[in-house]
Amino acid sequence: MLMHVINIGHDVLKANDKIAEKNNRLLEKNAVLAVNIMGAIGSGKTTLIEKAIIELGDKYRIAVIAGDVIADMDAGRIAKLGVTTIPVNTGRECHLDAKLVGKALKSIDLKDIDILLIENVGNLICPVDYKLGEHLRVVVVSVTEGDDIVLKHPFIFKSSDVAIIHKKDIAEAVFASTQKMEHDVRELNPNIPVMTTSIHDKTSMEQWFSTISSFADKLKQSC
Numbered sequence: 001m002l003m004h005v006i007n008i009g010h011d012v013l014k015a016n017d018k019i020a021e022k023n024n025r026l027l028e029k030n031a032v033l034a035v036n037i038m039g040a041i042g043s044g045k046t047t048l049i050e051k052a053i054i055e056l057g058d059k060y061r062i063a064v065i066a067g068d069v070i071a072d073m074d075a076g077r078i079a080k081l082g083v084t085t086i087p088v089n090t091g092r093e094c095h096l097d098a099k100l101v102g103k104a105l106k107s108i109d110l111k112d113i114d115i116l117l118i119e120n121v122g123n124l125i126c127p128v129d130y131k132l133g134e135h136l137r138v139v140v141v142s143v144t145e146g147d148d149i150v151l152k153h154p155f156i157f158k159s160s161d162v163a164i165i166h167k168k169d170i171a172e173a174v175f176a177s178t179q180k181m182e183h184d185v186r187e188l189n190p191n192i193p194v195m196t197t198s199i200h201d202k203t204s205m206e207q208w209f210s211t212i213s214s215f216a217d218k219l220k221q222s223c
């Protein structure tokens, strides 16, 4: 019985991978960098997206897929910045999948954009398994989640390309050590850049912006 369940799961993921590859080809055809931003509710995903749009919006044409459980709320926040924003209602699903993203891609004029920011649904578990066709997987954790949050969710850190430890300005107040969190990420995945950020620390935010822009520039050159 258990075997059966595992097999179904495997097939579902294989089917998802295929659609994700299709999404990726479509994005590359149009030289669009897609960033999958994963993290718990309240970790700061929407704010990091807003800040990136404000900073990079002059140089790059940006669109957003907002797949939070409270999709309409986050999408509303982002749409106020004047970028194309597609809210994706996942219903009871706690993650975006390639099919949902593929559908959303149809309502975006991909020729007219350079960067697609995808806000995944707020959790650190199942978004790991569902590729969307993205080029860059970013995991965001906040110090408010406790400084053992990284070790509790090893798979998302192993499968991500960039890790962000956010809200460092309030670490002390919540008894969290950003050094421990950074160390834990490096233990799990020595190859990825780790940023310790706060919206009140300009230098740290610039690291976030330049990560996105450098990948977007690289993609443009290779397409």
Ligand code: MG
Binding pocket: 042, 045, 046, 047, 068, 074, 119
């Ligand atoms: Mg959000």
Ligand code: ZN
Binding pocket: 093, 094, 095, 126, 127
């Ligand atoms: Zn899920």
